[in-house]
Amino acid sequence: MRVVLSAYDSRGGVEPLVGLAVELRELGAEVRVCAPPDEEFGKRLAGVGVEMVPTGRSVRRLVTGRTSPTPGGVPKRAAELVAAFHDNVMAAGEGCDVLVATGLVPAVAGVRSAAEKLGVRYVYASYQPVSLPSPHHRPMPRPGRPLAADVTDNRALWDQDARDAQAVFGEAVNTHRVSIGLPPVDNVRDHVFTNRPWLASDPVLAPWRQPSDLEVVQTGAWLVPDERPLPAGLSAFLDAGTPPVYVGFGSVPMGDPEDIARVTVEAVRAQGRRVIVSHGWAGLAPVGGQDGCFVVGEANHQALFGRTAAVVHHGGAGTTTTATWSGAPQVVVPQGGDQPYFAARVAELGIGTAHDGPAPTVESLSAALRTALAPETRVRATAVAGAIRTDGAAVAARLLLDGGN
DSSP states (O other): OEEEEEEESOHHHHHHHHHHHHHHHHTTOEEEEEEOOOHHHHHHHHHTTOEEEEOSSOHHHHHTTOSOOOTTHHHHHHHHHHHHHHHHHHHHTTTOSEEEEEESHHHHHHHHHHHHHHTOEEEEEESSGGGSOOTTSOOOOBTTBOOOTTOOOHHHHHHHHHHHHHHHHHHHHHHHHHHTTOOOOSOHHHHHHOSSOEEOSOTTTSOOOSSOSSOOEEOOOOOOOOOOOOOHHHHHHHHTSSOOEEEOOTTOOOSOHHHHHHHHHHHHHHTTOOEEEEOTTTTOOOOSOOTTEEEESSOOHHHHHTTSSEEEEOOOHHHHHHHHHHTOOEEEOOOSTTHHHHHHHHHHHTSEEEOSSSSOOHHHHHHHHHHHTSHHHHHHHHHHHTTOOSOHHHHHHHHHHHTOO
16 A cells, blocks of 8 residues: 655644654565655654655744745745645555545645546644644634634634635635636635544543534544653753753744753752753754753753653644653743644643743743642643653554555
8 A cells, every 4th residue: 555644833833744654564565755854854754754846935044034025925936735645645645545634724625626627545644633623622713813702603713714714825726726627616724624634633631522513533632652762962961960941942033042041941940950951943042151051952852751851842743642642741922823722721721831921031931930840730741741642643644555434
């Protein structure tokens, strides 16, 4: 069986495809992954022996502002994504049996069109429940389309979300569909999601709530054991003292990197703790005295988080899942998207705290850290870690190979 997986996303959105690809190969399937051309994605997939087809522009350059905005803005970038993912998936998917898509709507729309042209199964997967229409939560705002503050009915907000998605992406998607001989669609969002989307999130950390109009298939998070060793210098730092606090914000821009690093380091040191600062795409750069502070780039979070006193992060699906799985207490500083949802879940589960607002100060972060570092939070985090499912990727792989949706 041949399977093509695709994502236009940051590292946290590509990593689950690594887990699914590994499980599919274990079951004898041939797998390719269409993902952004960022070097780290290619290295990660090559490390597990999976072929990557670079597709679209660099996500890192887009997120960090190194790619100048195009004159057409979002619609033009959407049109580029639709075409890039359609064309690359068509080439990579020749003779395949199923296409799996996740990530930004225009990229997914390109994959859906490729599935129609190839006449093969198509599965859409989300890593968090809040991106899927439900009466139990509000949608996340679309680019340039804030939610109406005076509307409290979630169904009405999701109806507006469908109209917003059509307004933002409809022209790009339909122009491309017509150009390749497919009919236009009047609801891009529901077209790419389908009425039976998969939810690749842990049912303890991020459950799907019923009743719902969608037939959601929750597989569990797509995890893969990461066997990569930690850098020698980082291992030595961990061995040299008490467990430190990890600070990292992944691919999320955080304003002035030096100021954010100063605030976080001061807040951690105020608790009498050593600190590990991850550069990330945010480019955190501590300055001044470095005693008790270690700066790290790419590292195996599974191996690292379990050796920390707490993890301070932005609340992306991937980082939150890994931190929860590792049993590390968390401080989540959400910036947008699905991050406020995961921050709230961490607080609700009692495995950490949600920072109030996206811009921490030494005082606000110190207060959040006191909660996260409390003994009872560690006890709760350890208990929840034991309930996290580790078979989500295996469940999804078997569903794909068995032909189930």
